[in-house]
Amino acid sequence: MVNIINETPHYSSKDAFQMSKGILKVFSEVAHHYELVNHVLTFGLDIPWRKRAAQVAAVGNGTLWLEVCSGTGDMATNLMKHASPETKIVVSDFSFSMLSKAREKEELKDVTISLADSLQLPFPDDTFDLVIISFATRNITPTRDRLITFLGEFRRILKPGGRFINLETSQPSLTPLRIGFRFYTKQIIKLVGRLISGSKTGYAYLAHTVPRFFNAEELSNTLYDAGFSRVNYVTMTFGTVAIHRAVK
Numbered sequence: 001m002v003n004i005i006n007e008t009p010h011y012s013s014k015d016a017f018q019m020s021k022g023i024l025k026v027f028s029e030v031a032h033h034y035e036l037v038n039h040v041l042t043f044g045l046d047i048p049w050r051k052r053a054a055q056v057a058a059v060g061n062g063t064l065w066l067e068v069c070s071g072t073g074d075m076a077t078n079l080m081k082h083a084s085p086e087t088k089i090v091v092s093d094f095s096f097s098m099l100s101k102a103r104e105k106e107e108l109k110d111v112t113i114s115l116a117d118s119l120q121l122p123f124p125d126d127t128f129d130l131v132i133i134s135f136a137t138r139n140i141t142p143t144r145d146r147l148i149t150f151l152g153e154f155r156r157i158l159k160p161g162g163r164f165i166n167l168e169t170s171q172p173s174l175t176p177l178r179i180g181f182r183f184y185t186k187q188i189i190k191l192v193g194r195l196i197s198g199s200k201t202g203y204a205y206l207a208h209t210v211p212r213f214f215n216a217e218e219l220s221n222t223l224y225d226a227g228f229s230r231v232n233y234v235t236m237t238f239g240t241v242a243i244h245r246a247v248k
């Protein structure tokens, strides 16, 4: 069995440290019921969303794939199904509680697990053919500038020509749908998340990040600003979720 490789994160400022500490606390609280809450809150739609993202991610193949902010490894189990026998998969997150759940999964026994902050990943430049993130970009994005810093780090460790895939909630373009989605997010996610997980602050925080996140076009522009090229995206389920693909 592969152990969790512990890379103690180094923070460039006190603010970055405090912010990361807050998010870390949230995910330590919700780790136990995290996947169940996802399935319930999305009416099971997170399953086909992840499948589709894994299909998109696999195009282009390559021998080294990294999932950042991987949490409990739900996305990684989908990636495994598309990986060729030569492909090595690494998953990384800064929450030991979330990674411990990934470690328990038989399907992920050959995956390397790294405990690290995505702001400073313990990998050399030009290493990976694929970097993927799912449902975590919102968590690393209090400001556009900070998101660009993270995206720069993901770009740094991609090989030239390597691809970055982002699966994330988005903003429906039709106003009534957007209003309905925001209502659902603010009222229902907080309540149901708290009832199942027992964490009051955890799902209040998650519900807070969804309506504030970029729409698909804004995220595309941000990817260009972070230095990526050939950005494209598909939206799913009335624009509530998007998969972006960008190339280094």
Ligand SMILES: C[S@@+](CC[C@H](N)C(=O)[O-])C[C@H]1O[C@@H](n2cnc3c(N)ncnc32)[C@H](O)[C@@H]1O
Residues within 6 Å of the ligand: 020, 023, 024, 027, 068, 069, 070, 071, 072, 073, 074, 075, 092, 093, 094, 095, 098, 116, 117, 118, 119, 133, 134, 135, 136, 139, 140
């Ligand atoms: C909403 S969960 C998503 C987990 C997983 N990607 C999925 O699709 O279910 C967000 C994850 O991002 C991780 N995370 C947030 N900020 C991070 C950071 N700065 N460095 C590493 N992991 C981070 C959290 O620990 C958590 O596991």
